[in-house]
Amino acid sequence: MKKVMIYAYTNFNLGDDLFIKVLCERYPHTKFILHAPRDYKVNLNEIENITIIPDDTLIVRGINFVSRKLKFEFLTRNLIAKNCDMAVLIGGSLFIELDNWQHAYELKKNMLIKNKPFFLLGANFGPYKDRNFQLKYKELFKEYTDICFREQYSYDLFENLNNIRRADDIIFQLEKPVEEEVGNYIVISVIKPSEKNIPNFDEIYYQKLRDIAIYFIERELNVTFMSFCESEGDKEAIENVIKMIPEKYSNKIKKHLYKLNMEETLGVIAKSKFVIATRFHAMIVGWVYNKPVFPIAYSKKMTNVINDVGFEGSYIELANLHSLEPEIVYNSLDTNSIDVSKQAINAKNHFKKLDEYLLK
Structure with a gap:
């Protein structure tokens, strides 16, 4: 049985956790290793072919603290990876230009396992401004065995590399x-804009969600505010919105917080009538579950995919949110459905090359 090291964003974000779920379930006869907080043993307990190596025990934290001081980060993770047959870096927004992007670049460079295959699946590239940011990653990408982006824009940035492919987002095959x-x-999936490096939008965003929620409640529909990632401010944002809603509507409002309840969270979306999606994967899961979806696009990664799939329904970019009227969102109940069956098939192509290694 082959052993595969998974590199992923392990901060209890529903979208990223779904990536891990889909990957492991595709290869039931492969042993996957994930270095992650110990609660991931609960979160992924139904997946039999994954082993969680806790990265938040006192011993591991101590070792990693010392290794950071010695300019060699993630010593325990890297030692585990060396005993694997290959590695998969899987996730969405893995390549954003932040102030300390050179540090993040070095961490990704250190993920490579010498003389062993390395796969990058499911990601988009950017946003970025520094041309050197793209060029540095272009050189690193040449060392990867296979790269499959989830949108055309990212593919076009590196299309002259011979290991670059594109397929629809992995979660379309959920x-x-x-x-x-x-x-x-x-369902209204919520973010905290300032946590996404979008300054000066928190208040107008909360006000618009308040207005939309009231509009739906007054038309006999209840509202569930959903957090995809508590540590990124989703829960805090929900509390801020609810505080702005008059108490007379409180019995029509629920909160749903994702952390260790993946199937329950998916079930809440599956049973809903409509999804207002600021979270990228709230949009994708809503489409997969045949729900009308109104996207509030906080990033180009959302508008890029909206264009890629040919979505013709109404949506709004966060920068234009001040002009949004609740009636437009409400009317989308009847206009914002899309058939993503083709995307569900195409999304499996993310694993086309990995299949050659794991399904022989």
Whole structure:
């Protein structure tokens, strides 16, 4: 049985955790290793072919603290990886130009396992401004065995490399739930804009979500505010919105927080009538579950995919949110559905090259 090291964003973000789930379930006869917080043993307990090596024990934290001082980060993770047959870096927004991007670049460079295959799956590239940011990663990407981006824009940036491919987002292939009775509620997935390096938008964003929620409640639909990642401010944002809603509506409002309840969270989306999606994967999961979706696009990664799939429904970019009227969102109940069955098939192409190593 082959052993594969998974590199992923392990901060209890639903979208990233779904990447891990889909990867492991595709290769049931492969042993996957993930260096992650110990609670991931609970979060992924139904996946039998993954081993979680806790990175938050006192011993591991101590070793990593010392190794950082010696300018050699993630010593324990790298030692584990050396005993694997290959590695997969899987995730979405893995290549954003932040102030300390050179440090993040070195960390990714150190993920390579000498003389062993390395795969990058599911990502988009950017946003970035520094041309050197792209050129440095272009040199690093030449060392990867296979790279499959999830949008055309990212593919075009590196299309002259012979190991670059493109497929629709991995989560398009998420298995649809058994048909269940739809509840009388909508889901609003929430972010905290300032946590996404979008300054000066928190208040207008919260105000618009308040107005939208009230509009739907007054038309006999309940509202569930959903957090995809508590540590990125989603829960805090929900609390800020709810504080702005008059108490007379409180019995029509629920909160759903994702952390160790993946199937439950997916079920809440599956039983909803409509999804208002600021989170990228709330948009994708909503489409997969045949829900009308109104995207609030906080990043080009959302508008890029909206264009790639040919979505013709209404949506708005966060920068233009001040002009959004709740009525437009409400009317999208009847206009914002899309058939993503082609994307579900195409999304499997992310694993086309990895299949050659793991399905022989």
